[in-house]
Amino acid sequence: MSAYSITEPSRRQKWIAGTLVILYALITMAPLAWIFLTGFKSPPDSISYPPKVVFTPTLEGYVNLFTTRSRQTREYLDSLGPARTWYEEIVRKREMVIAGPSKFGERFKNSVIIGFGSTFLSVFLGTLAAYGFSRFKVPLKDDLMFFILSTRMMPPIAVAIPIFLMYRSLGLSDTHLGMILLYTAVNISLAVWLLKGFIDEIPIEYEEAALIDGYTRLQAFYKVVLPQAATGIASTAIFCLIFAWNEYAFALLLTSGTAQTAPPFIPTIIGEGGLDWPAVAAGATLFLLPVLVFTILLRKHLLRGITFGAVRK
Amino acid sequence: MATNDTPLERIARATPDSLAGRVGGLGDRAIAWIFIAPTIVLLLAINIFPLIWTINLSFTNYRANRLTLGSEYVGLRNYERILTDPDIWHNMQVTAHFLFWTIFFQVLIGFALAWLINRNFRGNAFWTTVIVLPMMLSPAVVGNFWTFLYQPQIGLFNYVVSFFTGVDPASFQMIGSVRLAPWAIVIADTWMWTPFVMLICLAGLRSIPGYIYEAAEIDRASKWRQFWTITIPMVLPFLMLAVLFRGIENFKMFDLVVELTSGGPGSTTELASINLKREAFEKWRTGYSSAFAIILFVTVFGLANIYVKALNRVKSR
Numbered sequence: 001m002s003a004y005s006i007t008e009p010s011r012r013q014k015w016i017a018g019t020l021v022i023l024y025a026l027i028t029m030a031p032l033a034w035i036f037l038t039g040f041k042s043p044p045d046s047i048s049y050p051p052k053v054v055f056t057p058t059l060e061g062y063v064n065l066f067t068t069r070s071r072q073t074r075e076y077l078d079s080l081g082p083a084r085t086w087y088e089e090i091v092r093k094r095e096m097v098i099a100g101p102s103k104f105g106e107r108f109k110n111s112v113i114i115g116f117g118s119t120f121l122s123v124f125l126g127t128l129a130a131y132g133f134s135r136f137k138v139p140l141k142d143d144l145m146f147f148i149l150s151t152r153m154m155p156p157i158a159v160a161i162p163i164f165l166m167y168r169s170l171g172l173s174d175t176h177l178g179m180i181l182l183y184t185a186v187n188i189s190l191a192v193w194l195l196k197g198f199i200d201e202i203p204i205e206y207e208e209a210a211l212i213d214g215y216t217r218l219q220a221f222y223k224v225v226l227p228q229a230a231t232g233i234a235s236t237a238i239f240c241l242i243f244a245w246n247e248y249a250f251a252l253l254l255t256s257g258t259a260q261t262a263p264p265f266i267p268t269i270i271g272e273g274g275l276d277w278p279a280v281a282a283g284a285t286l287f288l289l290p291v292l293v294f295t296i297l298l299r300k301h302l303l304r305g306i307t308f309g310a311v312r313k
Numbered sequence: 314m315a316t317n318d319t320p321l322e323r324i325a326r327a328t329p330d331s332l333a334g335r336v337g338g339l340g341d342r343a344i345a346w347i348f349i350a351p352t353i354v355l356l357l358a359i360n361i362f363p364l365i366w367t368i369n370l371s372f373t374n375y376r377a378n379r380l381t382l383g384s385e386y387v388g389l390r391n392y393e394r395i396l397t398d399p400d401i402w403h404n405m406q407v408t409a410h411f412l413f414w415t416i417f418f419q420v421l422i423g424f425a426l427a428w429l430i431n432r433n434f435r436g437n438a439f440w441t442t443v444i445v446l447p448m449m450l451s452p453a454v455v456g457n458f459w460t461f462l463y464q465p466q467i468g469l470f471n472y473v474v475s476f477f478t479g480v481d482p483a484s485f486q487m488i489g490s491v492r493l494a495p496w497a498i499v500i501a502d503t504w505m506w507t508p509f510v511m512l513i514c515l516a517g518l519r520s521i522p523g524y525i526y527e528a529a530e531i532d533r534a535s536k537w538r539q540f541w542t543i544t545i546p547m548v549l550p551f552l553m554l555a556v557l558f559r560g561i562e563n564f565k566m567f568d569l570v571v572e573l574t575s576g577g578p579g580s581t582t583e584l585a586s587i588n589l590k591r592e593a594f595e596k597w598r599t600g601y602s603s604a605f606a607i608i609l610f611v612t613v614f615g616l617a618n619i620y621v622k623a624l625n626r627v628k629s630r
Contacts, residue, residue, distance in 0.1 A: 003611040009432045013432055014432050014433065014435070015434070017429040017430070017432035017434050018432075018434035018435070018436070018437070018440075019427060020429050021429050021430055021434070021437070021440050021444070022383065022440055024422075024426060024444065025440050025443045025444050028443075028444055028446075028447060028504065028507075028508075029443065029446075030446070030469070031447075031458065031459070031462055031469070031504065032446065034462065034469050035458050038461070046467075047464075047467045047530075048467065049466050049467050049472075049482075050472055051467065051468075051469050051472050088367075093519055125351050125352050125355065127353040127400060128347075128348040128349070128351065128352070129348055129349045129351070129353075131348055132344070132345045132346075132348035132349040133349065135345075136341055136342070136344070136345035137345075138349065144349075144353070147356075148352070148356065150614070151356055151361075153359040153561055153565075153610070153613055153614055153617060154360070154364070154610055155564075155565040155567070155585075155586050155589070155605065155606065155609055155613070156565065156586075157567060157586050157589045157590050157593065157611065158367065158565065158589065158606030158607070158609060159360065159363050159364070159367075160593070160608050161363075161367060161370070161377075161593050161599060161602060161603055161606060162363035162364075162366035162367050162370070162603075163359065163363050164377065164594075165366070165377060165599075166362075166363060166366070168463070181359060182359060182538075184355065185355050185356060185358075185359035185360055187351055188356065189356075192352060193580065194376070214345060217341065217344055218344070220386075229507055239375075245451065246450065246451035246452065246454075247454075248451065248452065248567070248568035248572075249567050249568055249586075252453075253590070262454075263451050263530035263568075264453065265528040266453075266454050266457060267453070267454075267457040267572055277461055280457065280458070280461070281458070281461075281596075284454050284457070284458055287451065287454055288450050288451065288454065291449050291450055291451070292446060292449075295442070295445065295446055295449045296442060299438075299441075299442045299445070302445060302512060303512050303513065303515075303516050304511065305374070306448075306509060306513075307339055307513060307554065307558065310554060311513055311516045311554065
């Protein structure tokens with residue numbers, strides 16, 4: 001960076017480059033902004049032509065997302081007396097009453113449980129294995145590392161057939177434990193590859209010093225190596241969490257009720273008429289939001305994570 | 314042990330017996346295996362065992378929805394039928410079209426963006442983070458939402474197209490028409506994954522030391538020539554890595570497209586994975602679909618291996 005004298009881009013060049021990139025960024029954000037806005041529209045507004053950018057915001061989408069409703073006659077609605085809560089009032093306006101909570105809350109909770117469970121397990125196992133591969137002479141090390149990576153190349157549907165059969169006979173289908181184990185198995189390749197890179201970067205001299213000071217191997221591992229690897233472990237964990245959070249194919253095929261996560265569920269919110277886009281948008285917004293936050297936290301390690309540690313900056 | 318000569322082992326040998334006792338509570342080799350074994354066991358149980366099971370099933374006519382019926386060994390018949398099935402070749406063609414055009418656009422736009430960002434204008438780090446967002450999101454949820462954007466008349470995409478071209482927004486259906494649907498999935502995938510290629514290209518561009526350009530400048534090489542003889546060759550290994558990742562991922566593509574078009578209309582966007590899901594979990598032809606799965610896996614694994622060899626050759630050049 002220091003000797004940039006003749007190759008540093010001119011001010012004009014920078015201005016043009018900046019404008020083009022910002023233009024692209026705005027275009028690429030448009031669909032996301034549209035999801036966000038649609039969540040606050042009323043169903044008629046969401047399907048109006050031309051598409052509405054200015055509209056009266058309403059929480060109807062969010063109310064519809066979290067409730068199931070039933071249509072009632074005018075007489076019945078009049079006999080009920082005034083609505084007691086703001087969300088009941090929104091529903092009443094459509095000549096409906098709230099019949100109960102929807103399944104969205106449950107599905108979201110499943111995503112959280114399975115996401116965090118599998119993340120914890122993959123990072124735990126991944127850290128151990130990465131340390132083993134990084135610091136010890138392991139026979140066939142390169143082959144084992146490649147084997148671990150190659151498990152990621154299988155199309156999920158291809159593995160899903162026998163896993164479906166296996167889980168059916170073990171009673172693991174549609175359970176949290178089954179999904180946690182499965183996502184751990186998928187994520188472990190990423191965890192081992194990323195963490196090995198991070199641990200490789202910690203100078204071995206630190207441990208040697210600790211060993212000379214009388215620490216055992218295990219003590220040196222958790223008192224010296226783990227604190228040094230904390231950032232790496234944290235960013236690996238976020239990558240695993242995002243993957244488990246977003247995963248769709250296995251969730252679609254192996255879960256149906258108890259353990260179903262949000263991704264296969266959200267498209268079904270659309271309802272019978274196929275018109276309740278605000279509720280879908282509301283669900284999508286709530287589901288995508290945590291990932292946006294995590295991406296911003298991760299931005300420094302993003303490149304490393306998406307390439308399994310092959311490219312470091 | 315004596316042949317091993319890592320610094321740690323030298324220390325272990327040099328330490329007095331009392332200390333060695335504590336260090337050796339667990340030998341290094343034992344620790345290494347205790348640390349690595351759980352991962353390997355998990356992968357064997359949930360990846361390799363199922364894979365072997367799939368291979369086994371692929372030689373049978375087993376159907377997973379009929380528990381009472383047994384299964385027979387049918388030899389290579391499943392493989393024979395798949396390789397001669399025109400529908401499967403149609404899926405492969407659809408997959409190839411999808412692969413080629415998504416990679417083409419993502420490389421083109423991704424590289425251009427990286428090149429622009431590398432001009433280091435003010436705020437480039439912020440805008441890079443903004444651009445990267447789509448690829449971190451759930452493909453299924455994104456695919457589902459793109460169906461909304463693609464709605465004729467009410468959808469934002471059709472509206473924007475009509476705004477700029479004057480075509481009636483109700484006159485074309487991105488996901489309902491045989492001609493446009495293959496492009497609908499290419500557009501959505503490109504929107505989602507261009508940042509991936511961009512990030513890797515950017516790392517490549519930033520890895521080129523400035524003095525090379527300075528030397529070229531002194532030699533009076535034109536900017537155009539510098540681009541083709543310095544920038545492109547130096548970024549190529551990175552670009553090829555990005556293509557490898559996108560190639561594998563898009564060959565396996567399922568979530569985004571299944572939510573977007575679910576293979577339709579007809580089977581115009583039915584990628585290999587989508588048909589595989591139909592055969593395995595809707596028609597329940599478990600044996601047949603297992604053979605299909607094995608063929609897909611061997612294809613992606615084989616192609617990736619050939620590609621990695623080419624990549625290494627470029628790298629070592």
